[in-house]
Amino acid sequence: MTENVHVISAAMIPFGKHRSSSYVGLAVPPLVDALREAGVTKSDIDAVYVGHSYGGMMTGQRICKEIGLGTVPTVNVDNACSSGATAMHEAWTAISQGTIDVAVVIGVEKLTQFGGGALPLAAEDREVKQGIIMPAVYAMRATRYLNDTAATPEDLALISVKARKHGALNPFAQFRSEVTVEEVLAARPVADPFTLLMCCPTGDGAAVVVLASDRARKKHGRAPSMRIAASVLHSGHVAEGFRDMTKPEISYDSARDAYAQAGIEPKDLDMIELHDAFSIAELIYYEAFGLAERGRAVDLIRDGKTTFGGDVVVNPSGGLLAKGHPVGASGVAQIAEAYWQLTGQAGARQIDDPRWAMTHVTGGGTAGLDHGACTIHIFEAER
Incomplete structure (x- = not known):
């Protein structure tokens, strides 16, 4: 059986040069805002999916611990510029298959860490060489x-x-x-x-969406929603x-x-x-x-x-x-x-x-x- 999946809230920070912020500092404010808007508490969250390319090890876990969110599966996704959207796809898959009811999707990146210029690519790639x-x-x-x-x-x-x-x-x-x-x-x-x-310019930023199944959407129904078709x-x-x-x-x-x-x-x-x-x-x-x-x-x-x-x-x-x-x-x-x-x-x-x-x-x-x-x-x- 395939469940309907809905986006029940969204939040982000203005994109730009946030040189003094860490990955955690970029992502926590929109995470808090998105959860508040959705009417979702930490105990309602079944999984977290985090898209980033240059954040290093355990970026998602470092973000989640700042709001006291632990134990739930936290998955870090690197798919270059498609990282955040791929994290979204993974969350949609889990809910649509009936495995979970509520997922948080975070996309975050801090490109000012490179000091400007074109982004680094894989050094072993023959064309990059x-x-x-x-x-x-x-x-x-x-x-x-x-x-x-x-x-x-x-x-x-x-x-x-x-x-x-x-x-x-x-x-x-x-x-x-x-x-x-x-x-x-x-x-x-x-x-x-x-x-x-x-x-396009390089810069820093973070965005968060909360996904819900039909039953979770009804439970947390105070926010407007859209269906993932x-x-x-x-x-x-x-x-x-x-x-x-x-x-x-x-x-x-x-x-x-x-x-x-x-x-x-x-x-x-x-x-x-x-x-x-x-x-x-x-x-x-x-x-x-x-x-x-x-x-x-x-x-x-x-x-x-x-x-x-x-x-x-x-x-x-x-x-x-x-x-x-x-x-x-x-x-x-x-x-x-x-x-x-x-x-x-x-x-x-x-x-x-x-x-x-x-x-x-x-x-x-x-x-x-x-x-x-x-x-x-x-x-x-x-x-």
Whole structure:
């Protein structure tokens, strides 16, 4: 028997440079807030799942002990940028199978520990040994996409403009100022064709959601909730030699399976939080999710179809480009945004009467894979 699983609360801290905070210091405040909002006590919690990539040993246990939470299973999950969303998938699996009733999912990361620059990748990877870094990977994708389609650097800038406009409405975003196309194009070059404002910032942050089964939701029913209609986790397709970098199979396959699991189509979505680590990603994922035909994603951004008042609002939070990208926390923060939108708690950035939301986050940096992991969730508002 498969149980329904519901998100019954969400909390996070503003993403940014929290240099004086530890992993514990980042995660405890939203953990306390999420439990309080859900009406859940420590004795109600059956398991805790914690996503992070650079937190070290027993990060989850170090966080939980600060609120006196012990004995329950605490699972630490590392799946690169998909860590938090993978932790969510594990919690959903346990509840949907009837193993537990209440789970806490924490995503946390402190990237200021590295002092700036590109994030470290696995030293033994053959491409990393040759000097590959993630800005270069996405820059190659962008170069190929601009060559093969009608997209231009101005379109990449439009994506950043949209992200910053959305982020200006989000009190949790790392960047809350709007920018123009001209400012984006004139910013410092990073990796051709990207300028600095086409790249997500590094920073620190934490987000927490509380999940419940049907019976637990009824018991702790004071908070609004959303139903998890699909939870899909894929690992990357192995291919040596040439591959089309503008068509990441892992995201195409994950989206296909998520739509099938939820019983909906792309046109049903009211909002999407997707992995826009660099501006080109948004165009590529429009196509992967079936929002546009191959090579035609630029039509959506040029025509305003993916902002407020359009067909589907993409990254109403500001996305990684504006909200920031503390990698282990990003997937859970996306889910928090979906929760606030579907329960009418998103404030100035509230979408008009949304029913369906999708979140998407990938983790990469491994030679031979399109990405190492991809996690997609689809949520339905509960009226």
